[in-house]
Amino acid sequence: MKKERGLTELYQEDPDRADYEIFGRKSETNRRGFLKGAGLATLMLTVGMPIPYYKNLPAGWVPAAWADNLKDFVIQGKNGLDVLNDRPVNAQTPPHLLDDDITPVNRHFIRNNGIPPTSVDASSWMIKVEGEIQKPMQWSIQDLKREFEVVTYRLQIECGGNGRGFFNPPAKGNQWTLGAVGCSEWTGVRLKDVLDAVGLKETAVYTAHYGADTHLSGKADKLPISRGVPISKAINPYSLIAFAQNGEDIHPMNGAPLRLVMPGWPGSCSHKWLNRIWVRDQVHDGPKMTGTSYRVPKYNVAAGTKVPKEDFKIIQSMPVKSLITSPQTDMKLPSGTRSLFVRGHAWAGDNHVTDVHVSTDFGATWVKANLADPVNPYAWQRWQAVVNFPSHGYYEVWARATDNQGNQQPFAINWNPKGYLNNAMHRIAVTVAA
Ligand SMILES: Nc1nc2c(c(=O)[nH]1)N[C@H]1C(S)=C(S)[C@@H](COP(=O)(O)O)O[C@H]1N2
Numbered sequence: 174m175k176k177e178r179g180l181t182e183l184y185q186e187d188p189d190r191a192d193y194e195i196f197g198r199k200s201e202t203n204r205r206g207f208l209k210g211a212g213l214a215t216l217m218l219t220v221g222m223p224i225p226y227y228k229n230l231p232a233g234w235v236p237a238a239w240a241d242n243l244k245d246f247v248i249q250g251k252n253g254l255d256v257l258n259d260r261p262v263n264a265q266t267p268p269h270l271l272d273d274d275i276t277p278v279n280r281h282f283i284r285n286n287g288i289p290p291t292s293v294d295a296s297s298w299m300i301k302v303e304g305e306i307q308k309p310m311q312w313s314i315q316d317l318k319r320e321f322e323v324v325t326y327r328l329q330i331e332c333g334g335n336g337r338g339f340f341n342p343p344a345k346g347n348q349w350t351l352g353a354v355g356c357s358e359w360t361g362v363r364l365k366d367v368l369d370a371v372g373l374k375e376t377a378v379y380t381a382h383y384g385a386d387t388h389l390s391g392k393a394d395k396l397p398i399s400r401g402v403p404i405s406k407a408i409n410p411y412s413l414i415a416f417a418q419n420g421e422d423i424h425p426m427n428g429a430p431l432r433l434v435m436p437g438w439p440g441s442c443s444h445k446w447l448n449r450i451w452v453r454d455q456v457h458d459g460p461k462m463t464g465t466s467y468r469v470p471k472y473n474v475a476a477g478t479k480v481p482k483e484d485f486k487i488i489q490s491m492p493v494k495s496l497i498t499s500p501q502t503d504m505k506l507p508s509g510t511r512s513l514f515v516r517g518h519a520w521a522g523d524n525h526v527t528d529v530h531v532s533t534d535f536g537a538t539w540v541k542a543n544l545a546d547p548v549n550p551y552a553w554q555r556w557q558a559v560v561n562f563p564s565h566g567y568y569e570v571w572a573r574a575t576d577n578q579g580n581q582q583p584f585a586i587n588w589n590p591k592g593y594l595n596n597a598m599h600r601i602a603v604t605v606a607a
C-alpha cells in the first residue's frame with residue numbers, strides 16, 4: 174500500500190487546508206466534521222482503496238494508515254513518546270517509559286489544544302491577576318520568586334481523556350490509551366499565596382485561566398482553551414504556579430516558562446503558558462468549560478447512551494488508578510521461570526492510594542503489593558510485587574488500586590459519552606516458554 178502523502182507532510186504544506194480537506198470543518202466549536210466528500214477522497218487516495226466503514230470514523234481521528242508518518246514526527250527534547258497528532262501536538266508515553274519515580278521532562282506527555290507560543294522570553298514574562306479581588310496585580314517570574322515562598326513537589330498530571338482509546342462505542346477526541354499521565358517534580362509558588370496577596374473578594378467563586386497559545390484557526394480573538402477551578406481547589410496548598418520541572422526549565426510543549434499545576438484534577442485545569450488569571454463570581458464559562466467538555470453524566474450510563482446536556486457535571490478529582498511500568502507488556506520469559514517482579518505507580522486524584530493488588534489468574538485471586546506512601550500529597554505512589562507462575566503458558570498481570578475512600582479500579586470501563594475518567598485496570602501480557 175503506497176501512501177501518496179502523509180498526514181505530517183500534508184499539514185506542513187498548508188495546515189488549514191489539510192485540516193479542511195481531510196476532516197472538513199463543521200462548526201467553530203466542533204473543529205472537525207465527519208469524513209466526507211473531499212476528505213474521504215483524500216483518505217481513500219492515501220490508503221489506496223475504499224473504506225467500507227468510513228461512516229464510523231470519528232472526527233479528528235488519525236487513521237492508522239498514517240501512524241508511520243507520525244512516528245517520524247520528532248519533538249525536540251522528548252524521547253520515546255507515541256505521537257497521536259501533530260497539529261495540535263499530542264503525544265503519550267508508553268507505560269514502561271513511565272517507570273521513574275519522577276517523570277523525566279523528556280518523558281512527560283503533551284496535550285495541546287492549540288498552537289504553543291513560538292518564542293517565549295522568561296525574563297519579560299508577566300502574569301496578571303484580576304477580577305473579584307481587592308487589587309489587580311501583576312508579577313514577572315523573578316517577582317514571583319522574590320515575593321512568595323518557592324516550593325517543590327512531585328505532582329501527577331493526568332489528562333481527563335487518558336484511556337479514551339479503549340471506549341466502545343468510541344468517543345471522539347484524542348485516542349489516548351495509558352500514557353497521558355506523568356509525575357514530575359514541579360517548582361513554583363502556591364496559587365493560594367498569590368490569591369492572598371491580591372485579596373479575594375467574598376464574591377470570588379471560580380478561577381479562569383489564560384495562556385499564550387493560539388487557536389488552531391489562527392484567529393487572534395479565539396482561545397484554544399480557558400478553564401478554571403473552584404476557589405477551594407485554587408487555594409489547595411499543592412496548586413502551584415510553576416516555573417521549573419525537575420529543576421530544569423519547563424519544556425516548551427509543557428508550558429514554558431510558566432504554568433499552573435493543579436494535581437489530581439483533569440490535566441486541562443493545569444493551564445500552560447499562563448499569563449492571566451481572572452477571578453470570577455460564577456463558574457467560568459471559557460472554551461472547554463461548557464457543554465460536555467470535561468464533563469461526565471451525573472449518573473452511570475450504559476455504553477452508547479445519549480445523555481442530555483443538562484445531566485452532565487464538571488469533572489473535579491480524577492479517579493483511583495495504577496500503571497504497570499515494569500516489565501513492558503508482551504514479556505517473554507525463558508523456560509522454567511516461575512516468578513516475576515512487577516512494579517508500577519498508583520494515584521487517586523485528591524485522595525491517596527491505600528492498596529494495590531495484582532492478579533495473574535484473570536482476577537480470581539489477588540496478591541497484595543508492597544505500596545509506598547506518597548512523598549507528598551498528589552505524588553504517585555510506587556508499588557511492587559512478586560507474582561508466581563505454576564507452569565509455562567500465557568498469563569496476564571493485572572494491577573488494581575484502592576484509595577482511602579474505598580474506591581477501587583474496575584475491570585471494565587465506566588463508559589461516558591466523551592471518553593473521560595477511564596480508570597479500568599492496566600493489564601500486561603506475559604508468556605513463560607515451555
Ligand atoms: N494553555 C494551555 N494549557 C493547557 C492545554 C492547552 O491546550 N493550552 N492543555 C491542557 C490539557 S487538556 C492537559 S491534559 C494538560 C497537559 O499538560 P502537559 O502537556 O504538560 O502534559 O495541559 C493543559 N493545559
Ligand SMILES: [Mo]
Pocket residue numbers: 284331332333334439440441
Ligand atoms: Mo487533557
